[in-house]
Amino acid sequence: MRTYWRLLLAGIRRQSTYRLAALGGLVANTTFGLLKVAVLFAAVRAAGGQLRGYDVGAMSAYIWLSQGLLGSVNLNGRTDLADRIKDGSVVVDFLRPLDVHAAAITTELGRSLFNLVPRGLPTLAIGVLLVGMDVPHGVTGYALGAAALLLGLVISGATVFLVGACGFWLVETRGLQVFYLVLSGFLAGLFVPISLFPDWLRTTAALTPFPSMLMYPVDLLSGRVVGAAALGLVGQQLVWLVLTLAAGQAMTRAGRHKLEVQGG
Amino acid sequence: MSEPIIETDALGRDFSVRDGLRRRTVVAVDDLSLRVEAGESVGYIGANGAGKSTTIKMLTGILVPTRGAARTCGLRPVADRRRLAREVGVVFGQRSQLWWDLSVRESFSILAAIHGLSPERERRRTDELVERLEVGEFLGTAVRQLSLGQRMRAEVAAALLHSPRLVILDEPTIGLDVLSKQRLREFLLAERAAHDTTLLLTTHDMGDVERLCDRVLLVDRGRLVFDGTLTGLSRTVGAQRVLVVDLAEPTPDLAIADTEHLGSEAGGLRQRLAFDPEHTTAARVLAAVTERVEVRDLAVEEPDVEDVVRRVYSARGR
Numbered sequence: 001m002r003t004y005w006r007l008l009l010a011g012i013r014r015q016s017t018y019r020l021a022a023l024g025g026l027v028a029n030t031t032f033g034l035l036k037v038a039v040l041f042a043a044v045r046a047a048g049g050q051l052r053g054y055d056v057g058a059m060s061a062y063i064w065l066s067q068g069l070l071g072s073v074n075l076n077g078r079t080d081l082a083d084r085i086k087d088g089s090v091v092v093d094f095l096r097p098l099d100v101h102a103a104a105i106t107t108e109l110g111r112s113l114f115n116l117v118p119r120g121l122p123t124l125a126i127g128v129l130l131v132g133m134d135v136p137h138g139v140t141g142y143a144l145g146a147a148a149l150l151l152g153l154v155i156s157g158a159t160v161f162l163v164g165a166c167g168f169w170l171v172e173t174r175g176l177q178v179f180y181l182v183l184s185g186f187l188a189g190l191f192v193p194i195s196l197f198p199d200w201l202r203t204t205a206a207l208t209p210f211p212s213m214l215m216y217p218v219d220l221l222s223g224r225v226v227g228a229a230a231l232g233l234v235g236q237q238l239v240w241l242v243l244t245l246a247a248g249q250a251m252t253r254a255g256r257h258k259l260e261v262q263g264g
Numbered sequence: 265m266s267e268p269i270i271e272t273d274a275l276g277r278d279f280s281v282r283d284g285l286r287r288r289t290v291v292a293v294d295d296l297s298l299r300v301e302a303g304e305s306v307g308y309i310g311a312n313g314a315g316k317s318t319t320i321k322m323l324t325g326i327l328v329p330t331r332g333a334a335r336t337c338g339l340r341p342v343a344d345r346r347r348l349a350r351e352v353g354v355v356f357g358q359r360s361q362l363w364w365d366l367s368v369r370e371s372f373s374i375l376a377a378i379h380g381l382s383p384e385r386e387r388r389r390t391d392e393l394v395e396r397l398e399v400g401e402f403l404g405t406a407v408r409q410l411s412l413g414q415r416m417r418a419e420v421a422a423a424l425l426h427s428p429r430l431v432i433l434d435e436p437t438i439g440l441d442v443l444s445k446q447r448l449r450e451f452l453l454a455e456r457a458a459h460d461t462t463l464l465l466t467t468h469d470m471g472d473v474e475r476l477c478d479r480v481l482l483v484d485r486g487r488l489v490f491d492g493t494l495t496g497l498s499r500t501v502g503a504q505r506v507l508v509v510d511l512a513e514p515t516p517d518l519a520i521a522d523t524e525h526l527g528s529e530a531g532g533l534r535q536r537l538a539f540d541p542e543h544t545t546a547a548r549v550l551a552a553v554t555e556r557v558e559v560r561d562l563a564v565e566e567p568d569v570e571d572v573v574r575r576v577y578s579a580r581g582r
Contacts (some may be wrong), residue, residue, distance in 0.1 A: 006377035092361045094326045097349035
């Protein structure tokens with residue numbers, strides 16, 4: 001356990017060395033946040049101040065929370081694992097007395113957690129100061145929101161790991177990454193809240209792990225979903241957590257038998 | 265007799281290679297049976313693509329064998345990979361096991377945590393390695409900013425941090441300058457003497473084999489073709505030594521009995537004569553040369569690994 005804790009810290013430390021990248025990310029997050037404010041607020045107002053349960057305060061919370069989590073939830077499909085399989089350095093991972101799958105997700109979680117500080121919190125602060133937004137209700141709301149956020153980050157790491165692990169068979173996974181980039185952002189509710197989707201698309205999204213990464217944590221952290229419904233979302237997250245982790249374990253095991261080390 | 269530290273039985277691995285549109289199977293390692301006792305120091309040599317790295321990756325549980333079986337440190341490499349990782353330290357000359365964006369010190373401390381070293385043991389072993397490999401001066405530097413020589417020393421320290429019983433080095437001196445090679449070899453000898461570590465190394469460098477190994481394994485096309493001492497290997501293939509003579513005046517190509525004239529430089533001022541130590545001696549060749557022309561300086565070149573390997577391969581018909 002101490003080992004994985006140390007790996008988590010290492011993930012945080014590694015990310016902390018890229019300060020300029022964090023600043024760049026923050027600027028991008030904020031700019032697109034303001035863009036979303038313009039478009040989505042107009043939509044809410046055009047609908048008479050209420051759009052599928054979203055008023056301006058709820059919409060603002062959705063926008064700034066989802067933008068703030070962009071540095072932490074991996075919606076671009078890129079993984080260290082994919083690169084390491086491609087250049088062969090994955091052999092080093094297999095030389096360690098570690099579960100390769102667990103170690104990769106732990107490191108990715110460290111990166112995610114670190115990014116909450118230079119990218120998540122400032123984005124939220126800017127949103128609150130410039131626009132104002134809803135917040136969770138009471139201690140339970142915050143606690144459930146935090147739990148959903150943590151679950152979302154692990155699910156994100158576990159799902160994107162699956163894309164990287166396809167490299168055991170394909171070696172080159174860039175095409176898959178692009179596919180993931182397009183699909184995950186949309187179905188996770190990055191562009192518009194999932195509640196605004198037509199019914200069939202909302203159902204489709206619910207059959208993927210993507211809403212668990214971003215939409216559900218945002219719903220809980222903004223206080224939009226409370227009580228039994230909130231517990232229901234966390235329950236769905238737990239199901240996806242188990243499924244994605246199990247798939248990752250199985251793929252790592254099968255992938256090892258397929259592994260052909262690139263570059264000698 | 266105690267259990268061998270490495271034992272393989274008819275070990276083999278195939279790869280499937282895309283060749284245009286077709287896929288064909290390449291046999292990287294075949295029918296490899298060998299045994300290495302604890303405390304030995306073994307050079308595993310062969311041309312590029314002979315199957316050296318593939319063997320190492322099977323011995324450490326990274327690659328799954330297609331055929332046969334292996335046991336390393338008494339464990340099954342693939343099934344017991346994680347337990348085995350605590351017993352083995354591996355240096356891949358071409359790959360890094362340090363964290364590119366972190367300092368050497370931080371990399372060491374993460375590795376210590378990965379191997380579950382107690383704080384006391386971590387401190388003692390880190391101090392020992394830092395001192396003997398002279399890593400201290402760049403302990404706080406980010407790994408990506410190290411020179412190759414510095415990085416290799418840090419890599420070796422990283423691989424040995426958990427005091428493995430078996431140390432496997434895949435091209436450890438590749439790209440290093442003479443001084444760095446020398447230091448690394450001295451360290452490995454001292455480490456072996458102090459902890460009775462078993463060494464298995466692949467290399468293209470004759471100096472590595474000469475200085476570090478008391479046994480040589482030669483592979484060709486995935487098969488073991490020689491197992492013995494380096495002297496034995498040179499003798500088997502009749503590897504030639506070369507006498508290089510610097511002459512007082514430009515001389516036409518010398519024709520000396522039992523030698524082969526390899527070439528002349530500077531208009532015949534320096535000439536290279538190859539001879540087979542089984543048939544004649546350096547002294548006899550030198551005497552024959554001195555009879556004809558005044559010799560100002562001389563040197564004797566030993567056969568290098570490449571040469572020996574080439575001879576074995578050509579004797580095997582390739």
